[in-house]
Amino acid sequence: MTVLVFVESPDDELSQQALTFARGLGDEVHAALMGEHAGPDGLAAYDVSVAHVARGLDVYAPAAWAQAIVELVERTAPAAVVGPGSDRGNEVLAHVAAKLDQPLAANCTSATPGDPPTLTRVRWGGSLLEEARLHGAPMLVTAAPHAVTAETVANAPVTVSATDFTPAVSEADLVARVSERAGAVAAGVSLTDADVVVSGGRGVGSAAGFSVLEELAELLGGAVGCSRAVTSAGWRPHTDQVGQTGTKIAPEIYIACGISGATQHMAGCKGAKKLLAINPDGDASIFASADYAVIGDLHEIVPAISAEIRKARSG
């Protein structure tokens, strides 16, 4: 039986993870690609034997892209359909599931074929896992981001056979489509790319209180983040929020000042290589996820760190 993988593009990391995830779910991997410029280059390394390229779908229209996958499901009868755990991966697979009236498990960390298939999936933005059974066919899943590492195969096929097709998309499937791309409004070091994130919580006390965090972030070439308590109070914009409903980050070091460590906050920063927490409450739960702790008032400690950096640099 084949397994069909929705590939956003062959060089997209989450799609490569989905291809890796799919390997155990069938004995032949097929890829579904969308758009005039889509091609199978690079997919052989991921053990893809056939690439189905849907033409006429250049603009992103989730229901139309799903229709293309539904046609492939009808034509190739795969055991499973796998998507990347990205915004588009989850969205397209949800449309596929709705059209086929089959169950879908989003953001799986593992899946095992069987009757019924079993899987483990992410809840609460990664703070909790769920073991589940999926009663439907084909098995519809998306691969949770970074649950598996993208791996190429050693004895990869030399070429991928590519077949074009033009799905019969209805008008209704094209109503919701991207009509325009507006530019980004970003300035400075972005939260997702920063090596250092200096983040503040309710303990910062006010919008003005963030100046000491901004100073430290600037000295370290980093970005400023915050908790939801801060955005709800209107001290910082939501674009600065780290967490389950904010941004997910993976810096070299995360410096959390005046943040208690709620699971929904930690869901956004658990990718950090190191975590330093500054908090006067020695029992704060953030210390259970921290590598380093400084106990005390951030308004005294953060300026002292900045002063020490300046001293080290001038000396």
Place this chain on the structure above:
Amino acid sequence: MNVLVCVKRVPLTGGKIVLTEDERAISTRHLGFTISPHEECGAEEAIRLVEAHGGTSTVLTLGPVEAEEQLRDMMAIGIDRAVHLLSDGGEWDPQATAAAIVTAIRAEDEAPDLILFGNESADAGNYQVAIRVAHALGLPCVTGVKGMSVEGASVRCEQEVPDGRDVYVVPMPAVLTVKEGLNLPRYPSVPGRLRAKRKPVAASRPTRPDARLEMVRLVLPPGLGKHAEVLGRGPEAAPAVIGVLQELGLV
């Protein structure tokens, strides 16, 4: 215009999740309850749309009797009325949830022009209930909306993507899923809370079909409970912090 927003009652876990003995739920003995921040923004947007264009805002939930608390919370910030689909408290899978919501929407006297959802539920994060509802009702669906404006009979939606914002313009009625950051929800006032007590809640009890995405048990992810190295207390810890930053090559 009529705007309906769907919300889900979830436990407000603090720094640590504790499971019940049968490992099928979060132990809520010491916890309060809330809804997803995405859904709060959906409710705020519904209130603003009705303030600007007239009509009625409705909040809908499928949940236990206690979920009336979340319906009253949303009516306290300005939602006009509520629809409560009473569940037995057990887990409803996304297909069953969507089917119950579709039946309830079809039973409404006045069809909503906009049906708002959270981008994903706080607890289950299935990323699909809204899309299934849209499909069943034959309506267009835009997800992850972080900016929206009503333009005549259409709604213009902006969605954040890695290199900018994607714009969608869809005719109403439409289904939208929204993300936190769309707006800054207001807090309830005391008079708002009093008014909410008198607002109407239409209750019904749908029957739960067998789950097709069947939760078997919950598991806490590995790797929790580190032992932090205490670098010091107060500003005297600064040199030790610099030591750490130097090790990482940052100073």
